[in-house]
Amino acid sequence: MADSLRAAVTGMGSYVPARIMTNADFEKILDTTDEWITQRTGIKERRIRTDGESTLTMATEASRQALAEANVAAADLDLIIVATITPELPFPATACLLQSELGAGNIPAFDLSAACSGFIYALTVGDQFIRTGTYKKILVVGVDVMSHFADYTDRGNCILFGDGAGAAVLEASTDERGIAYTVLAADGGGAGFIHAPAGGTRLPTTHQTLDEGLQFIKMQGRDVYRFAVEKMQWLLGDCMAQCNLTPDDVDMVIPHQVNMRIICSAVEKYNFPMEKVYINIDKYGNTSAASVPLALKEAMANGKVGPGSTVLLIAFGAGLTWAGAVLKL
Ligand SMILES: CC(C)(COP(=O)(O)OP(=O)(O)OC[C@H]1O[C@@H](n2cnc3c(N)ncnc32)[C@H](O)[C@@H]1OP(=O)(O)O)[C@@H](O)C(=O)NCCC(=O)NCCS
Structure with a gap:
């Protein structure tokens, strides 16, 4: 019964760059202090991509982990949704590039732009396709390279952001697990x-x-x-x-x-x-x-x-x- 289907999270993956930028690093380039940043935000450090790391490479790594944890082959996916405001290219969609990178079939793949709410937006879209019985296995990715947008001369906001990727495999489930x-x-x-x-x-x-x-x-x-x-x-x-x-x-x-x-x-x-x-x-x-x-x-x-x-x-x-x-x- 389609109306009793739920989207269960059966695997998750994540990726952050190895390069760490600490509050002390900001003290060297901006008029700020570790104390100010910690008290106002709770942030001590963030990860910043290095050459060779991009939205696609980070999304791919997180996705591979999620697929492995779910024991789902990329070829068995029905849909890929990537939530990002920092796409790999202005077009085509990062999701299409990811589909090719993972070796998924000619399944639908699209990006979704809802900034920090993007992953939950994408999860919701995936959930709808599973509840209606349209698709059974969906890869949902939230990825952003916020250092791309950060002005490292503007102390009012560059201290907030970091780069990373997270991915989830959603599968149709009939038990109480799921969204x-x-x-x-x-x-x-x-x-x-x-x-x-x-x-x-x-x-x-x-x-x-x-x-x-x-x-x-x-x-x-x-x-x-x-x-x-x-x-x-x-x-x-x-x-x-x-x-x-x-x-x-x-x-x-x-x-x-x-x-x-x-x-x-x-x-x-x-x-x-x-x-x-x-x-x-x-x-x-x-x-x-x-x-x-x-x-x-x-x-x-x-x-x-x-x-x-x-x-x-x-x-x-x-x-x-x-x-x-x-x-x-
Ligand atoms: C950005 C944020 C941390 C600033 O904190 P705040 O307490 O509102 O601080 P203000 O912007 O009012 O600035 C207060 C003072 O600190 C200064 N200041 C700003 N950034 C600073 C920094 N990195 N280091 C030291 N001083 C700083 C300001 O210049 C200002 O100085 P002034 O009083 O002499 O003019 C806070 O407003 C915030 O977190 N907002 C939400 C932003 C957010 O989450 N965006 C992402 C949404 S998904």
């Missing part, structure tokens, strides 16, 4: 709060846009902060209400690793103890679409969650976008 609920939202009225002004068709790249640094992230940090706290709180409340859960029923909240203070403000509203909130922002910073799958994979790998766990995924990002999911592992 129980998802919610997506967006408010394009807030697009200007965090964006890259140039490099698209509105303002194509020219020598002048490059000289003015308009290819880099421009962010109204305080506005984003307020929005983030409000939406993260709303997502937690909505996910629990829709699934009749209390904080006691939730084994782990996996929030977008955006800012320790934002995460704490969100979970405090529902009195989640911090041991039920997965944090790795100190090591990776904000990796955009990779953030949630990197944290989920790490929580699984170190035994913080496992088969039977109920996990809440919540994220928000540029767009503005926000998204949540309830997952039974």
Whole structure:
């Protein structure tokens, strides 16, 4: 019965570059301190790609791991979705390049752009195809090279971001494992709060846009902060209400690793103890679409969650976008 199908996460993979950029490294190039960055964000270090590493190489490595863990051959996949705002090329889609790299068949493959909410957006799309019985095995990837957009002369935001990739294999399941609920939202009225002004068709790249640094992230940090706290709180409340859960029923909240203070403000509203909130922002910073799958994979790998766990995924990002999911592992 198609309506009893659920999308179970049967394998996960992740990849981060080996190169570490610490807060002390920023002290050498910017007017900032480890103390300021740690107190305001919770970030101690982040991973930055080196030559030879790109969106595609990172996505490929994370995907291979996820496929191996799920024991699924690339040739057996039905669909590939890549969530990214830093694609390998302006076109074609990174998902098509990944399909070829993995040796998957001529299956549909597309990218999806929802910034830091991207992985949950992609998970939701994959979930719909599985629930309707259209596809049985789907690869969902969240990957971003945020160092590509970071202006290392702008202390107000470059300290936040890092590079990484996370991947999940979704398979049709008829037991209670799988995605129980998802919610997506967006408010394009807030697009200007965090964006890259140039490099698209509105303002194509020219020598002048490059000289003015308009290819880099421009962010109204305080506005984003307020929005983030409000939406993260709303997502937690909505996910629990829709699934009749209390904080006691939730084994782990996996929030977008955006800012320790934002995460704490969100979970405090529902009195989640911090041991039920997965944090790795100190090591990776904000990796955009990779953030949630990197944290989920790490929580699984170190035994913080496992088969039977109920996990809440919540994220928000540029767009503005926000998204949540309830997952039974
Ligand atoms: C970016 C952020 C950490 C800044 O923290 P904040 O407490 O809001 O700080 P403000 O931007 O108000 O700046 C306060 C002061 O610190 C200074 N400052 C900014 N960045 C600094 C840095 N890296 N080091 C030292 N000082 C810094 C500012 O210049 C300002 O100085 P002033 O008071 O003399 O003008 C915070 O706003 C934030 O995290 N916002 C959300 C951003 C985000 O998550 N974006 C991604 C969304 S997916």
